[in-house]
Amino acid sequence: xxxxxxxxxxxxxxxxxxxxxxxxxxxxxxxxxxxxxxxxxxxxxxxxxxxxxxxxxxxxxxxxxxxxxxxxxxxxxxxxxxxxxxxxxxxxxxxxxxxxxxxxxxxxxxxxxxxxxxxxxxxxxxxxxxxxxxxxxxxxxxxxxxxxxxxxxxxxxxxxxxxxxxxxxxxxxxxxxxxxxxxxxxxxxxxxxxxxxxxxxxxxxxxxxxxxxxxxxxxxxxxxxxxxxxxxxxxxxxxxxxxxxxxxxxxxxxxxxxxxxxxxxxxxxxxxxxxxxxxxxxxxxxxxxxxxxxxxxxxxxxxxxxxxxxxxxxxxxxxxxxxxxxxxxxxxxxxxxxxxxxxxxxxxxxxxxxxxxxxxxxxxxxxxxxxxxxxxxxxxxxxxxxxxxxxxxxxxxxxxxxxxxxxxxxxxxxxxxxxxxxxxxxxxxxxxxxxxxxxxxxxxxxxxxxxxxxxxxxxxxxxxxxxxxxxxxxxxxxxxxxxxxxxxxxxxxxxxxxxxxxxxxxxxxxxxxxxxxxxxxxxxxxxxxxx
Amino acid sequence: xxxxxxxxxxxxxxxxxxxxxxxxxxxxxxxxxxxxxxxxxxxxxxxxxxxxxxxxxxxxxxxxxxxxxxxxxxxxxxxxxxxxxxxxxxxxxxxxxxxxxxxxxxxxxxxxxxxxxxxxxxxxxxxxxxxxxxxxxxxxxxxxxxxxxxxxxxxxxxxxxxxxxxxxxxxxxxxxxxxxxxxxxxxxxxxxxxxxxxxxxxxxxxxxxxxxxxxxxxxxxxxxxxxxxxxxxxxxxxxxxxxxxxxxxxxxxxxxxxxxxxxxxxxxxxxxxxxxxxxxxxxxxxxxxxxxxxxxxxxxxxxxxxxxx
Numbered sequence: 001x002x003x004x005x006x007x008x009x010x011x012x013x014x015x016x017x018x019x020x021x022x023x024x025x026x027x028x029x030x031x032x033x034x035x036x037x038x039x040x041x042x043x044x045x046x047x048x049x050x051x052x053x054x055x056x057x058x059x060x061x062x063x064x065x066x067x068x069x070x071x072x073x074x075x076x077x078x079x080x081x082x083x084x085x086x087x088x089x090x091x092x093x094x095x096x097x098x099x100x101x102x103x104x105x106x107x108x109x110x111x112x113x114x115x116x117x118x119x120x121x122x123x124x125x126x127x128x129x130x131x132x133x134x135x136x137x138x139x140x141x142x143x144x145x146x147x148x149x150x151x152x153x154x155x156x157x158x159x160x161x162x163x164x165x166x167x168x169x170x171x172x173x174x175x176x177x178x179x180x181x182x183x184x185x186x187x188x189x190x191x192x193x194x195x196x197x198x199x200x201x202x203x204x205x206x207x208x209x210x211x212x213x214x215x216x217x218x219x220x221x222x223x224x225x226x227x228x229x230x231x232x233x234x235x236x237x238x239x240x241x242x243x244x245x246x247x248x249x250x251x252x253x254x255x256x257x258x259x260x261x262x263x264x265x266x267x268x269x270x271x272x273x274x275x276x277x278x279x280x281x282x283x284x285x286x287x288x289x290x291x292x293x294x295x296x297x298x299x300x301x302x303x304x305x306x307x308x309x310x311x312x313x314x315x316x317x318x319x320x321x322x323x324x325x326x327x328x329x330x331x332x333x334x335x336x337x338x339x340x341x342x343x344x345x346x347x348x349x350x351x352x353x354x355x356x357x358x359x360x361x362x363x364x365x366x367x368x369x370x371x372x373x374x375x376x377x378x379x380x381x382x383x384x385x386x387x388x389x390x391x392x393x394x395x396x397x398x399x400x401x402x403x404x405x406x407x408x409x410x411x412x413x414x415x416x417x418x419x420x421x422x423x424x425x426x427x428x429x430x431x432x433x434x435x436x437x438x439x440x441x442x443x444x445x446x447x448x449x450x451x452x453x454x455x456x457x458x459x460x461x462x463x464x465x466x467x468x469x470x471x472x473x474x475x476x477x478x479x480x481x482x483x484x485x486x487x488x489x490x491x492x493x494x495x496x497x498x499x500x501x502x503x504x505x506x507x508x509x510x511x512x513x514x515x516x517x518x519x520x521x522x523x524x525x526x527x528x529x530x531x
Numbered sequence: 532x533x534x535x536x537x538x539x540x541x542x543x544x545x546x547x548x549x550x551x552x553x554x555x556x557x558x559x560x561x562x563x564x565x566x567x568x569x570x571x572x573x574x575x576x577x578x579x580x581x582x583x584x585x586x587x588x589x590x591x592x593x594x595x596x597x598x599x600x601x602x603x604x605x606x607x608x609x610x611x612x613x614x615x616x617x618x619x620x621x622x623x624x625x626x627x628x629x630x631x632x633x634x635x636x637x638x639x640x641x642x643x644x645x646x647x648x649x650x651x652x653x654x655x656x657x658x659x660x661x662x663x664x665x666x667x668x669x670x671x672x673x674x675x676x677x678x679x680x681x682x683x684x685x686x687x688x689x690x691x692x693x694x695x696x697x698x699x700x701x702x703x704x705x706x707x708x709x710x711x712x713x714x715x716x717x718x719x720x721x722x723x724x725x726x727x728x729x730x731x732x733x734x735x736x737x738x739x740x741x742x743x744x745x746x747x748x749x750x751x752x753x754x755x756x757x758x759x760x761x762x763x764x765x766x767x768x769x770x771x772x773x774x775x776x777x778x779x780x781x782x783x784x785x786x787x788x789x790x791x792x793x794x795x796x797x798x799x800x801x802x803x804x805x806x807x808x809x810x811x812x813x814x815x816x817x818x819x820x821x822x823x824x825x826x827x828x829x830x831x832x833x834x835x836x837x838x839x840x
Contacts, residue, residue, distance in 0.1 A: 271624035
């Protein structure tokens with residue numbers, strides 16, 4: 001039996017399953033690239049504005065690091081500079097997930113065994129996965145290049161940009177191919193792949209931030225930026241990427257030939273054999289969901305570092321084009337300066353993002369129920385109210401803690417970089433925490449839905465969050481409604497960056513709303529069938 | 532003596548589908564009761580009603596003398612439950628899950644826990660996502676058996692266990708029962724398991740109880756299979772009332788007989804001259820076939836009952 005037997009069938013199967021995934025990645029590539037052309041055209045219509053913007057950016061370490069590389073005041077360079085930092089990572093991420101999905105995840109599920117016994121060769125699954133992942137990357141790059149040409153950009157530069165997106169995807173398909181040989185589960189393989197991607201990104205970022213360009217030159221993400229599309233198109237770097245990808249694949253095949261089906265090179269880490277001691281409902285919920293909260297805290301902290309860094313530009317907000325000016329006019333009020341508006345807008349962004357956490361916790365509550373895990377717990381003396389209450393306490397305290405993390409990290413770092421280390425952290429922290437009742441009320445709507453309409457609860461809680469964002473001050477400025485609408489809770493949160501007066505009324509109102517929604521949800525939960 | 536579980540005329544509908552349609556179930560305190568039925572017969576729904584997870588539409592259910600819906604929490608202190616399809620939290624180790632459930636039930640016997648882990652060959656340090664179906668089942672069994680519950684509700688507890696582990700489970704459960712103060716409701720479609728462990732059985736189909744009693748009671752209602760080697764042909768055997776499916780191959784005759792017909796049938800064999808005789812009681816498989824072969828005749832149903840196992 002040839003080691004590659006059945007590759008065609010497996011690739012067909014993988015393609016079929018990718019129908020629901022790959023088109024979205026490709027569409028994301030194309031739309032990001034096109035959106036940013038539109039954005040640059042809209043907010044920087046003239047060469048003078050472009051030059052002013054470029055001058056601001058080039059002096060700012062944070063934006064240099066975020067975008068990666070050197071900008072010139074031209075539409076094509078500016079647009080791909082803005083989209084590239086994101087698209088190289090997206091292409092790499094898609095490739096890692098695709099390879100793991102069709103190799104190690106299949107072994108985990110036992111489906112690979114079924115297929116291998118049905119006459120497919122040892123190397124066939126990996127080959128099929130690599131072909132599909134590489135094809136997706138290729139199509140993502142090619143269609144993006146075509147879209148850019150269609151949008152009127154120069155073809156050679158567009159081809160180089162598309163090729164750079166593809167090449168990054170290929171390298172990380174190779175990384176994932178090696179990772180799946182090393183690990184014993186899909187989860188570990190994904191972790192290895194994404195960790196490598198994270199390291200590559202950080203090396204590129206620090207390289208650009210500190211102008212230690214050798215760091216960037218060692219990172220596969222950096223190779224994408226260094227192709228410099230529309231500038232001097234270093235084609236040979238694409239050759240380097242392709243060569244590294246090929247070498248990684250060769251290594252993966254060599255490892256594959258030396259391991260058993262289902263086995264890996266890195267042993268799975270064992271966990272604790274026992275966890276004695278009594279646990280209340282909150283302790284139980286904490287043990288079950290602390291991983292999610294920790295990941296959120298890390299994500300919020302990273303975002304807060306980014307917003308504090310971007311704050312270095314806030315002083316020049318008045319000189320910036322686009323939405324910033326409108327914000328200043330409409331949110332500043334009589335006393336607010338540019339910095340206050342910036343802080344206010346950032347806390348609003350954090351509050352909206354963190355309002356997703358209770359939405360996800362309601363989803364977890366529902367999935368605990370449908371998976372049967374709730375049944376196992378509720379067959380113990382734990383009551384429904386205490387079970388759900390434990391989860392909700394974690395959701396409530398967790399979202400408050402996340403706002404605090406955002407406030408402390410953003411406040412302290414902002415104080416260090418831009419403002420006043422004594423005054424800024426407490427003010428920013430207070431600003432973040434002032435959103436706690438509003439965040440809770442968004443989650444509480446999901447709790448009511450969970451009690452009354454369990455099947456629809458996930459959809460309802462998402463819809464509430466989306467409506468909050470669409471009707472609120474976050475998306476409002478996009479269509480000129482600067483203050484949002486009074487239909488969403490964040491509308492009622494007083495502005496602590498304004499004149500400093502304190503009004504407890506809105507907070508009490510939001511607390512009462514939260515209590516009513518949660519109470520109604522829990523009452524309904526007590527009365528209904530479970531599972 | 533009070534009954535540990537007493538259910539009568541229980542009904543429950545999900546939309547237009549009637550899951551329970553007047554089900555009766557009585558489990559006496561201290562007995563091991565087999566709860567038999569094919570998939571979809573309503574076993575798990577009954578158990579969920581008994582656990583207070585579902586609210587019955589009609590009928591009466593009493594668990595340890597109390598209402599399972601309103602008194603769920605205090606009842607749960609006195610029972611341990613092993614679900615049929617055990618799902619665990621992928622990031623927790625088996626040991627953590629056992630202690631989590633034990634802690635919620637008010638503590639478990641550490642020595643018993645250690646002994647059970649050893650017996651079931653379960654590594655408590657592995658994360659649940661790395662466990663096989665059988666391993667997850669073992670986690671739930673160890674958690675349930677290392678506590679001190681007076682009532683064990685086991686919903687198909689050995690699904691996913693290999694035959695060796697099934698034997699370990701049986702042996703462990705027998706030891707538990709020897710203490711004499713435990714009541715067990717064992718739902719199953721594995722008939723040999725119920726035969727090996729249970730005092731009484733209730734057979735359900737389509738949400739209704741079709742038969743209940745001791746194994747001896749049920750056997751009394753059914754046919755005995757007889758195989759005999761004879762010196763001459765058995766004249767008139769096939770014509771006897773209550774004798775079925777007579778097949779003759781050379782000197783060997785095979786037939787089934789209803790209990791009242793056995794006397795006449797054996798007399799007939801004796802006249803022909805018996806050289807060898809094998810008779811066996813009907814297995815639960817055969818009882819099962821009688822109750823579930825309403826659509827297919829016995830011959831076809833043997834294969835499907837085998838496949839269902």
